[in-house]
Amino acid sequence: MGIADIKATTVAVPLEAPLRHGAGAHWGRFVRTVVEVIDDEGRSGFGELGGGGESAEAAVLALLPYLKGHDPLQLEQMRWKIMGPTASLYNNRMQLHAAIEMACIDLAGKRLGIRACDLLGGSIRDEVEFASYLFYRYEQDGRGGETSPAEIVDHARDLKQKHGFRVHKLKGGHFEPDRDIEVMFALAEAFPEDRLRLDPNAVWSVEQSIRVAKAIESLNNDYFEDPTWGLEGMRRVREAINIPTATNTVVVNFEQLAQSILHNCVDVVLLDTTFWGGLRQAHKAGTVLETFQYSAAVHSSGELGIQLASMLHLGAALPNLNFAADAHYHHLTDDILVGGKLPYVDGKIAVPTGPGLGVEVDRDKLARYAEYFKEVGGYPYDRDPARPDWYSIIPEFRYADPKVKAMPHTEGGQG
Numbered sequence: 050m051g052i053a054d055i056k057a058t059t060v061a062v063p064l065e066a067p068l069r070h071g072a073g074a075h076w077g078r079f080v081r082t083v084v085e086v087i088d089d090e091g092r093s094g095f096g097e098l099g100g101g102g103e104s105a106e107a108a109v110l111a112l113l114p115y116l117k118g119h120d121p122l123q124l125e126q127m128r129w130k131i132m133g134p135t136a137s138l139y140n141n142r143m144q145l146h147a148a149i150e151m152a153c154i155d156l157a158g159k160r161l162g163i164r165a166c167d168l169l170g171g172s173i174r175d176e177v178e179f180a181s182y183l184f185y186r187y188e189q190d191g192r193g194g195e196t197s198p199a200e201i202v203d204h205a206r207d208l209k210q211k212h213g214f215r216v217h218k219l220k221g222g223h224f225e226p227d228r229d230i231e232v233m234f235a236l237a238e239a240f241p242e243d244r245l246r247l248d249p250n251a252v253w254s255v256e257q258s259i260r261v262a263k264a265i266e267s268l269n270n271d272y273f274e275d276p277t278w279g280l281e282g283m284r285r286v287r288e289a290i291n292i293p294t295a296t297n298t299v300v301v302n303f304e305q306l307a308q309s310i311l312h313n314c315v316d317v318v319l320l321d322t323t324f325w326g327g328l329r330q331a332h333k334a335g336t337v338l339e340t341f342q343y344s345a346a347v348h349s350s351g352e353l354g355i356q357l358a359s360m361l362h363l364g365a366a367l368p369n370l371n372f373a374a375d376a377h378y379h380h381l382t383d384d385i386l387v388g389g390k391l392p393y394v395d396g397k398i399a400v401p402t403g404p405g406l407g408v409e410v411d412r413d414k415l416a417r418y419a420e421y422f423k424e425v426g427g428y429p430y431d432r433d434p435a436r437p438d439w440y441s442i443i444p445e446f447r448y449a450d451p452k453v454k455a456m457p458h459t460e461g462g463q464g
């Protein structure tokens with residue numbers, strides 16, 4: 050039973066409103082490439098990676114000669130074929146491998162009648178808790194437009210009411226640091242029982258990071274995520290503050306993981322099922338962290354339901370998942386799954402119980418959102434449409450204007 054074919058389809062799925070962050074913005078949609086791996090018995094498994102378009106699809110399809118006839122259960126061999134050191138030197142295939150591995154795990158699970166997490170050793174929890182993931186948003190069709198502490202609190206209250214979140218994560222770094230400090234205090238006052246986290250996407254200097262950490266250290270903080278750039282920067286911040294630190298930017302491979310553990314650079318590592326090269330690699334990193342008594346968390350890179358399912362299986366299997374996971378998922382207006390979006394109940398999403406990833410792709414929706422992608426195109430996530438001449442250059446960082454509520458009408462970018 051080997052792989053017979055691969056398909057790659059780029060889709061765009063609308064967001065409730067564009068999401069602003071320190072390095073740019075998500076322009077009102079997520080663009081993802083859905084990868085389908087088909088075996089020689091006609092069974093399909095699905096994976097997902099960020100971005101899309103003709104070149105992304107071609108990069109996926111170019112791996113078919115490596116995979117034709119390969120048994121989808123032989124995942125370690127596949128890792129060496131696609132992501133071995135020589136291949137990685139000339140072609141960074143990390144995320145391509147992640148999507149194909151996700152699809153193979155889905156396929157293998159369906160063949161064996163077991164869940165993806167069972168291929169990782171089984172589940173120790175049957176639901177995963179998530180944080181609210183609050184963004185300053187551009188206004189779109191009467192939704193979004195939050196820039197002030199009161200508006201962010203209203204947005205958090207709405208999300209808490211709809212989904213039951215008890216942990217709130219602010220995507221900061223877009224405005225001056227004092228604005229983020231004010232928002233954190235406003236959230237703490239509005240939700241005294243809930244936990245908080247702040248993530249400015251590494252746009253602050255070590256000294257700014259220490260100043261912000263000291264300002265918010267009395268709050269009910271889970272952790273301070275990527276305040277500054279670099280393992281050494283994170284180590285210096287960690288030594289000076291009283292809040293645990295977290296990262297999804299400076300520990301994204303095993304070399305960095307070793308350095309971080311050797312030198313105590315970061316407390317909590319957010320594991321991403323695409324950034325790390327796949328569900329198995331993210332799980333492996335989690336078990337290394339467990340050995341050294343570090344906590345893991347689950348990172349979100351702007352997923353649709355296929356990747357969300359992989360995050361749920363990762364969360365189900367990680368013994369040291371001591372924090373709520375992240376997801377952008379509730380910012381989407383729809384999903385490409387049969388039955389629509391997976392529901393949050395009391396801030397948690399149930400780990401799918403069906404074989405493989407346990408979610409079913411709705412082929413009509415896949416076709417509809419592939420058409421939508423052709424209409425609207427991609428966008429460069431590291432550009433901010435309301436600041437066309439702006440680039441994120443650190444340390445010459447310039448903050449956005451909080452008076453700007455909506456983004457101008459823009460044509461789609463690329464990728």
Ligand code: MG
Nearest residue numbers: 248274275297
């Ligand atoms: Mg982050």
